[in-house]
Amino acid sequence: MQHDKVLILDFGSQYTQLIGRRVRELNIYSEIHPFNKIPTNLEEYKAVILSGSPNSVRGEQALHPDLSQIRGMKPVLAVCYGAQYLAHFSGGEVAPSNTREYGRANLSFVKEQEPFFKGIASGSQVWMSHSDTIKKLPKNGLLLASTNDVENAAYRIEGEETYAIQFHPEVYHSTDGKQLLENFLVDIAGLNQDWTPDSFVEETVSAIKEKVGHDKVVLGLSGGVDSTVAAVLLNKAIGENLYCIFVNNGLLRKNEFESVLNQYEGMGLNVKGVDASQRFLDALAGIEDPEKKRKAIGRVFIEVFDDEANKLTDVKWLAQGTIYPDVIESVSATGGPSATIKSHHNVGGLPDFMKLKIVEPLRAIFKDEVRRVGATLGIDPELLGRHPFPGPGLGIRILGDITAEKVRMLQEVDAIFINGLKQWGLYNKVWQAGAMLLPVNSVGVMGDERTYEKCVALRAVESTDGMTADWVNLPYEFLQKTSNEIINKVKGVNRVVYDISSKPPATIEWE
Numbered sequence: 001m002q003h004d005k006v007l008i009l010d011f012g013s014q015y016t017q018l019i020g021r022r023v024r025e026l027n028i029y030s031e032i033h034p035f036n037k038i039p040t041n042l043e044e045y046k047a048v049i050l051s052g053s054p055n056s057v058r059g060e061q062a063l064h065p066d067l068s069q070i071r072g073m074k075p076v077l078a079v080c081y082g083a084q085y086l087a088h089f090s091g092g093e094v095a096p097s098n099t100r101e102y103g104r105a106n107l108s109f110v111k112e113q114e115p116f117f118k119g120i121a122s123g124s125q126v127w128m129s130h131s132d133t134i135k136k137l138p139k140n141g142l143l144l145a146s147t148n149d150v151e152n153a154a155y156r157i158e159g160e161e162t163y164a165i166q167f168h169p170e171v172y173h174s175t176d177g178k179q180l181l182e183n184f185l186v187d188i189a190g191l192n193q194d195w196t197p198d199s200f201v202e203e204t205v206s207a208i209k210e211k212v213g214h215d216k217v218v219l220g221l222s223g224g225v226d227s228t229v230a231a232v233l234l235n236k237a238i239g240e241n242l243y244c245i246f247v248n249n250g251l252l253r254k255n256e257f258e259s260v261l262n263q264y265e266g267m268g269l270n271v272k273g274v275d276a277s278q279r280f281l282d283a284l285a286g287i288e289d290p291e292k293k294r295k296a297i298g299r300v301f302i303e304v305f306d307d308e309a310n311k312l313t314d315v316k317w318l319a320q321g322t323i324y325p326d327v328i329e330s331v332s333a334t335g336g337p338s339a340t341i342k343s344h345h346n347v348g349g350l351p352d353f354m355k356l357k358i359v360e361p362l363r364a365i366f367k368d369e370v371r372r373v374g375a376t377l378g379i380d381p382e383l384l385g386r387h388p389f390p391g392p393g394l395g396i397r398i399l400g401d402i403t404a405e406k407v408r409m410l411q412e413v414d415a416i417f418i419n420g421l422k423q424w425g426l427y428n429k430v431w432q433a434g435a436m437l438l439p440v441n442s443v444g445v446m447g448d449e450r451t452y453e454k455c456v457a458l459r460a461v462e463s464t465d466g467m468t469a470d471w472v473n474l475p476y477e478f479l480q481k482t483s484n485e486i487i488n489k490v491k492g493v494n495r496v497v498y499d500i501s502s503k504p505p506a507t508i509e510w511e
């Protein structure tokens, strides 16, 4: 690949991926690597960014990168922990802060006319999130900017192209954060802004052609953005040698299988729809435990996919819609393995026995880039704007055991909710929405009759990547109308509640 690259060294901050995305938004290619696994081909990176961290440089668990091949040799931007690290271990001083240094603050420049602050006015809002503060700058440190509470908010090191900032330019609340990154990467480090969706498509198509040649490739479509964009890219590269399989696990949204299949055929993809609903329902019968359900759905998916792939002769490759966040090696703040909250069945791919080589055309890009690439490829904006939907589908939104009747009920509820969001112009303002069928019966009255029926919960969240989420303040009138429509139209449901929990602690899916 012939692009200038930025190396982002991760110290475990929740914002590290955001740094990567902001850099990519500037049409500059970036890679994220753990701070203790610095790539050996360092000469390929034209600049380095050090991320924040939940750790303290003062603690026993301070993270120590080996910067001997980096500092003074390439432009470095140190963010938050990075800035404290440079200070603490190079003759400066870091101490716990006395005042609360979390949230918005405003910069005042100590040195005007710094190229680092080009196009940014004094008073610019930045986002702080730290509990230590830099008391004394490191050797050769030159103060560039302060805020009301943080004296050493930005500095550079004389004699090096090293810049350090206590705030987070990657967060949207830092109003000029993107400009600051551009100043550093383009003006100071001299990187080219040539990483565009068009260049990605062109290079990926030729890389696929070279890698796969005239071999046949099989790909599992899910109806989601990633697998669709991967399929269209492959189709552009190898045409009819791409065989797509779209499995109906019986846990899709109402009419989803038929409508998405039609859409795929309209896009010229060579796609086979396989209705395996009954097979999934049979395997799920009587299972109540969420993890066992996920495992059962994952297992049957592999069996069905394998059966179909075996009907094709001479297939050599399996294509997957893996994206960059699935690939980035994460840094655990405590040094130990992070806990498995839920097993996502579609991460990790298919088992070895399929003996296929893997091709993953989206492996290098983030979700927002997948959408940009999809738009370049002419994919319908409605498809690209679809909310995320989990692989196990409604199976993890039906609490307790799964039956065909419960699936039907939830599909109806979900369709009323989602169509309502679309009609009210709310769908695109929400990151993800769906309904859960609860294993709860409650008493109601309809006409003069007593009812004892199911309760459903509606959930709508805002998020950037699903890792954290806030519930959405949907208009009362909308909730009122939706609740009425659900109770009037969906037989078996007599109560609707709205989930007002954020993540953490509540996950987005209930199972």
Ligand code: XMP
Residues within 6 Å of the ligand: 294, 342, 343, 344, 345, 346, 388, 389, 390, 391, 392, 432, 466, 467, 503, 506, 507, 508, 509, 510, 511
């Ligand atoms: P949670 O429930 O963990 O969900 O807060 C975060 C995001 O991941 C989706 N999700 C899944 N996606 N397979 C998927 O493809 C899964 O097994 C799975 N479980 C959760 C969820 O819909 C949300 O967008």
